[in-house]
Amino acid sequence: MSLTKDYTLNIEKINTSRIGQVDFKNLVFGTTFTDHMFECDYKNGAWQNPTIRPYGPLSIYPSSKVLHYGQAVFEGMKAYKDEKGSIFLFRPLENLKRINISSKRLAIPEFPEELFFEALETLLKMDKAWAQTGVGNSLYIRPFVIANENCVSASPSNEYKFMIIISPVSAYYSGELKVVIAEQYSRSADGGVGFAKAAGNYAAQFYPTNLAKEKGFQQVIWTDSNSHKYLEEAGTMNVFFRINDTLITAPTSDRILDGVTRKSVIALAERDGIKVDVRKLTVTELVEAAKDGSLKEIFGSGTAAVISFVNGFSYKNTLYNLPKIENSYAKRFKKELMDIQYNLAADPFEWRHKVV
Amino acid sequence: MSLTKDYTLNIEKINTSRIGQVDFKNLVFGTTFTDHMFECDYKNGAWQNPTIRPYGPLSIYPSSKVLHYGQAVFEGMKAYKDEKGSIFLFRPLENLKRINISSKRLAIPEFPEELFFEALETLLKMDKAWAQTGVGNSLYIRPFVIANENCVSASPSNEYKFMIIISPVSAYYSGELKVVIAEQYSRSADGGVGFAKAAGNYAAQFYPTNLAKEKGFQQVIWTDSNSHKYLEEAGTMNVFFRINDTLITAPTSDRILDGVTRKSVIALAERDGIKVDVRKLTVTELVEAAKDGSLKEIFGSGTAAVISFVNGFSYKNTLYNLPKIENSYAKRFKKELMDIQYNLAADPFEWRHKVV
Structure with missing residues (x-):
């Protein structure tokens, strides 16, 4: 929890939204992502440089610990849009707390709840057009943390990446x-x-x-x-x-x-x-x-x-x-x-x- | 095991070796890597495009399954150089077999042993200068497989990446x-x-x-x-x-x-x-x-x-x-x-x- 209150959330906006290319009637769960994502790195003992930027690939070395030792945790949350266009989260504090409970057991440094929440709300406001109205439609939110030190020895990473990505979804399972x-x-x-x-x-x-x-x-x-x-x-x-x-x-x-x-x-x-x-x-x-x-x-x-x-x-x-x-x-x-x-x-x- | 015998192992060599920048007297385990690495992708039900190329970062989407569900397995092997400059592996067939035993339990498609071995030997021949003589010095070899489909639903990936990276090392533990x-x-x-x-x-x-x-x-x-x-x-x-x-x-x-x-x-x-x-x-x-x-x-x-x-x-x-x-x-x-x-x-x- 090294990040102090005086952090600045950096924002790099997309030039052109990809939303026009999406067929919202035929979404496959968890494969389409909104225009922006949140990323924050842990280095030298501190979370730093929290940034919202265009959704896109990461540059990860093949020696990154997450690829070898599975040192990673995640959360699943949803945001819902009502008929008036307002966006709601459901019990979000439960997820903010739980990701840190998971992190502790995996020897991952905890992430500041306040920053998580600010990043999440900012991201949702920026990408709210991706939420479709209609019961069953939602934005599936995936916060996660990965070990990212470039070292193949089996010990906790000294570097991490906390991210939030968002996927527009319809119902997850169909049938019984x-x-x-x-x-x-x-x-x-x-x-x-x-x-x-x-x-x-x-x-x-x-x-x-x-x-x-x-x-x-x-x-x-x-x-x-x-x-x-x-x-x-x-x-x-x-x-x-x-x-x-x-x-x-x-x-x-x-x-x-x-x-x-x-x-x-x-x-x-x-x-x-x-x-x-x-x-x-x-x-x-x-x-x-x-x-x-x-x-x-x-x-x-x-x-x-x-x-x-x-x-x-x-x-x-x-x-x-x-x-x-x-x-x-x-x-x-x-x-x-x-x-x-x-x-x-x-x-x-x-x-x-x-x-x- | 979809790759047939008539694959071609593609080779892209480095222009300039990084070996001159390495302090072999002060290696930290698993942090320095040789000039080349092996990479082979699994897509559309088949392993394809096996390639040895310069060691460097991968472009991985934040929705890649390995980052969320830990669908990944690895092996640890070593290559040893004798005083005459010959390079030896130790019981390599055990590792070729075991990675596929691990893969099966993790619902990862098996990798052809023959291609694994050819890629490994080719890589070792290309980077043999990185092996230092002297008992205790070796090349630590890390073959691994990661799920790489861009989808955050909790089910086996449809795409994978098999890699081999090599790290010059001295002894792993010191002391008792x-x-x-x-x-x-x-x-x-x-x-x-x-x-x-x-x-x-x-x-x-x-x-x-x-x-x-x-x-x-x-x-x-x-x-x-x-x-x-x-x-x-x-x-x-x-x-x-x-x-x-x-x-x-x-x-x-x-x-x-x-x-x-x-x-x-x-x-x-x-x-x-x-x-x-x-x-x-x-x-x-x-x-x-x-x-x-x-x-x-x-x-x-x-x-x-x-x-x-x-x-x-x-x-x-x-x-x-x-x-x-x-x-x-x-x-x-x-x-x-x-x-x-x-x-x-x-x-x-x-x-x-x-x-x-």
Whole structure:
């Protein structure tokens, strides 16, 4: 947190916007980026030279530590435009804090929250034309930090780059998901980095997720690496189980991400008088509940997808399909969350932050 | 393995070598690189355009997947120059195979071994002047693969870059190490990626290693994440324990790297009539052996450091110092390995590969 309040945020504007070249009706998630990006380097023990400049390639040496040791963390946030053209963030302070929690575990110097927020708001004001109105459309914001010292020894970097890039997106997932309960592979260890949004946590899931995809499933619900008995999270989302009328989700731990959408769902459920049990749920309980019909819903929560509907799961090569139900909690929370995010409803928790 | 035999290795030579600017007496590990590097891109389902070109920066978009999801693997190898100016590799086929084992677990397409080897040998021939004679001097070779698709969705990349960069180095560690036995933090999980040289495995160790360093220790010996009862590896090296005259090292598993130096030490020990027990050793056994004097040596094995001497370990805030001994196994294996590597002794196992 070496940068003092008297920093100057440098701004280099584009000459001509690329927005006219974008087909907003056919966006592929995370592949189109707005005109500007934010960049700030850490060198000689201090964050320095914070700059907003045109989005474009970086010059990175092949010996840069991020390419070898995965010393990198990120965040996922969204900005929403209402019908009047105002831009809102959803609980942004949670992300400002969490990136520094992730950084600490990865031995990355913390980034000043105040500068992060100023850079983010400035960037959003500059590129607000890229936000499309309409529920489901948003700007996906990707703040991230990478180790950038040019040295291939396996030790923490002395240089870093903090960046924010912004991608206009429509909905992340379409349709309902079928998931596999992990029996062999694991996402994280006790005493590991599972709670952090650490780069390496994601690559580690790709191969087992591919195996699930080959069998016709879209995601893996991870279990604890010790016993594979307890349901944890889905890697890009936290997971909720509704048994009868009670909502159950795993407690956060050093293996499970403290999701912003997860905690928002819990708050909404409690407000709405829905019982929430934050406790370890065993795979055995889940299977029993599926068999006796008390398992009503499974859904994921995350920034990119908001709420993902799960309509079946596989465990030990048996597929358990979930029934169609009236009064879905998942649908209810998705609507309640998006109504707040898009300024379509009151905001009793003060989660919405107006940028412009 | 999409590249067929009829590829052409493109070569772009430097105009003027940078070698005259290098102070070979004061090399900092992994910070100086030779004149050329090898680069090959994976696009549209095939490895293509293999090229040796001048070492220099890459143009990488901030949305490149490696910067967000740690989808990257690497290898560590060395080339040694003998007094006659010949250049040798040590068991290079092990590294060619292992990078593809790592790639598979990280959902990265395998790289053709034949092309890897041709590129490596060509590069070494071109930059052989950078190898200094003298035992301890070597060229540290870093082959690596990075995901390089410009997309921030958390799924395997469709584009990759395979590279080889080479750094002239002297010895990696100096002096003897004191280590901490892990009691809380973990390196890897059952069912995880610990056996692979995956980028994220390394960053995950930096913070706990920093905590150890603050207390005056240089490395952490990791234990299993389930119980912290069993000794595993040290993150940048496998670990051997000598109790009385028996050498003990953990069996490889999905948490432990199958080290080339580790298997070479085992082969040398067996040849030399030293009993090797490849088995799980508990921390309790280690502490008991330290207390009753039967623990004679601890050492690490790895490409960068060859053999690292450990002269003490800490467990539950108690420091156990190891005695000085005559007839050190560690010293013996270090000499035997380096004599083979530097063409100073016979090569009964055919580990040495002459490049030029």
